[in-house]
Amino acid sequence: MKILIVGGGKVIYFLCRTFVSKGYIVTVINRDHDECVRLSRRLKVTVVHGDGSDPQILEEAGAFTANAILAITPNDEDNLVICQLADLQFHIPRTLALVNDPDNEEVFRQLGIKTALSTTYILSSLIEQRASFDEITNLIPVGEGKVNVMELLLNENSPVVGQTLRDIAMPENSLVAVILRDDETIVPRGATVLQSADRLIVMTLPENYSQVLKKLTGESE
Amino acid sequence: MSSDLRYFVIIVGCGRLGSYIANKLSHSGHSVVVIDSRESAFNALSSEYSGFRLEGDATEFDVLKQAKTDQADVLIATTHEDNVNVMVAQVAKKLFHVPRVMARVFDLKREKVYHHLGIETVSPTLIAGDVFLESITTSPIAKREGIGL
Secondary structure, eight states: OEEEEEOOSHHHHHHHHHHHHTTOEEEEEESOHHHHHHHHHHSSSEEEESOTTSHHHHHHTTGGGOSEEEEOOSOHHHHHHHHHHHHHTTOOSEEEEEESSTHHHHHHHHTTOSEEEEHHHHHHHHHHHHTTOTTEEEEEEETTTTEEEEEEEOOTTOTTTTOBTTTSOOOSSEEEEEEEETTEEEOOOTTOBOOTTOEEEEEEOTTTHHHHHHHHHSOOO | OOTTOOOEEEEEOOSHHHHHHHHHHHHTTOEEEEEESOGGGGGGSOTTOOSEEEESOTTSHHHHHHTTGGGOSEEEEOOSOHHHHHHHHHIIIIISOOSEEEEEOSOOTTHHHHHHHTOEEEOHHHHHHHHHHHHHHHSOOOOOOOOOO
16 A cells, blocks of 8 residues: 655654554655655655645655545645645545644535545544543544444443343444453344443444433433 | 626735735725735725725635625635635635636646636736747847947
């Protein structure tokens, strides 16, 4: 897999490190000369110095053969143009843009960017939804926020501990998808009994999210 | 433009070009809203300018909404950043359905893509370049004779 990343900052450094360790071929495009030098010294990636929304720079970075591009500069307008160029001129199959203004998530989608991620939206929904629950260790909105995936820790006070999934009347449109128990990963069936300290991966809709929480933890929001 | 046709025009960027267009349009009786992220930019508007000033970043959806872009007849994006102009033009066209949208772009390398996206662009580089070329090729120039230094 060949990935182009346009942007800078610490995020880029750690992203590159993660991708490289997975064996991906990474090329970074960055406008800041000093940062380019630093990145190329510290990472096994190709670094191209220049404006990522310039087609010549994209071509130099190998846009014609890239499998994916991440546009994660701090400017929404740059990320939009980068992804549009990548899609229309270089036919990169997967384009991902970061948006800063959460409204732009929808705007980008309407302008043809398949994946637009808003860190503002992700962070704010994380904070809102886990504010009162220490048991929720992870929560990700997927499908434009139409589905929530959360990781929930069952403590001994939970009303569902000791019950089989079949006996728990889970609210409609919700699913306990996976149970993480010690080092085991269990895809549960109706007869699976929930235990204290189980970590459940639960899928819900945003509407019934609090119902599901109440059912599994016994607490209300 | 005839005087009985009054347009609602939004101008993004109040630099030399933006303020020039805003002053002219306002003077001939059109309703104008100028958007710029720096308040000091509005100093370039003349004292007769009777339109609105809106301080904000036009790549923010809310700012365009505030400017009542959904009711605009024309939007002209004149900031000094090509990408801002291209983004604002697309949002105005595709999401607010503004009938006439134009963007100033300096760099022509991306023209193919702009064209594909259906954005009407005006390039100062191209216009000035053509004027220079035209004046060289059409009017005779007295050729300098070599004068020994």
